[in-house]
Amino acid sequence: MTWSPPASCPAPSDALPRRPAALRQPTLSEIFPETAVDAAAPAFALAHLDPGDGPVLWIQDRLSLRESGRPFPPGLGGYELLHLQVSRAQDVLWAMEQGLGCPALGAVIGEIWGTAPAVDFTATKRLALRSEAHGIPAWLIRRGTAPELSAARERWRVAALPARPEPDDARAPGAALWSAELFRTRFRAPGRWVAGHDPQSGNLAFDHAIDMDAAEAQRAMA
Template identity: 60%
Template sequence: MTCAPASLRTSTDLLRDRAGAVSPAATLSEVFSTTVIDGAATGFALAHLSPGRGPVLWVQDRLSRRECGIPYMAGLPAGMDVLRVDVSRPVDVLWAVEQGLGCPSLGGVIAEIWGDPPVLDFTATKRLALRAEAHAVPCWLLRRAAEPALSGARERWRVSSLPSANAPCDARAPGRPHWRVELFRSRFRAPATWVAQYDHARHHMSLDHPIALRGEPDGTALSATG
């Protein structure tokens, strides 16, 4: 894989928001699945990556492949190319992801690590976050059968599936996917919970249905575009 210089594919506004902090589009985000076989976490991460920006490096450990399967390429957004890397151990996932994050020509990195291996500690996640930000490559770490221990991830989410919307032409058929998404820790915005809706045709995800949290007011409506 040939890596182009960061200056050829990124700009300062990709890395920085108005407050001067690193944008969540180019950092490490963790997604926890409330049910280990729920595909919502995978769909949520993919909805944040832009097809055509560059290939996506997708790294899985052995247990993730065994319990959740491999990506179904025909179901990916149009124009999204994937480079799959299959490894056995979580430590190998971390090594492969760190190498990939050093390649600015990638459109993003998705890593799947099963459970809570000791190697996935604060130091390891902080290294990934800093490397993603240095090269403007977004990294999504999918966590199943895991607990949200101390982490260097800049944003941490819990995602689960909800009943989909009805199809426009057939009320008995499934339509756009709906997810319950909870941002429970972030360096960039206030934690909140939403119902997310994903439009596959436009590759657009909207977080426009805030859910009230215990003892807290509703969050502000947000939108995220892939």
């Protein structure tokens, strides 16, 4: 693996659109797909991002690429993608850390397959601090493994749900929906929601809470 960030990265333009309202301070978040090859995980991560913020650096280890496939830029809805394939989990972590130092990037997404000793508390703490210091969101997708000790500020379990009905054609695929469980967080109360894009604003929306009363749902989203 020989990738390295450009020697000089231009600063993002002040004229770019604001981030979606659902976002808070950029930091490291983890996603654990309920089914290892579920495409809901990368879709959920992208839904938190604004295409106008800059290119997304997407890094996959060898098994993630083989088992879940390569991202398909024409189907990503306007996101400019920089794709990097590496061999090992530690290479994903290194490339993510380097990418988070480049202000021209809008986000960094990493995919790691299976249990990986390299993805420990120290490594994730470095990514979280670097993401927060440079204001670039970092998403780490952990496929085929259970959650272990991590410094990620938010940790999600995500699964695909049946899509919304398409109002103009009942046979056509509608907008995607996800079951999104926030099971660990430093910023708000944990919870579980049906999530998707708001048809009016296009931003990420948490349509309704699952197994939470109204007061719990309000605290979780505060």
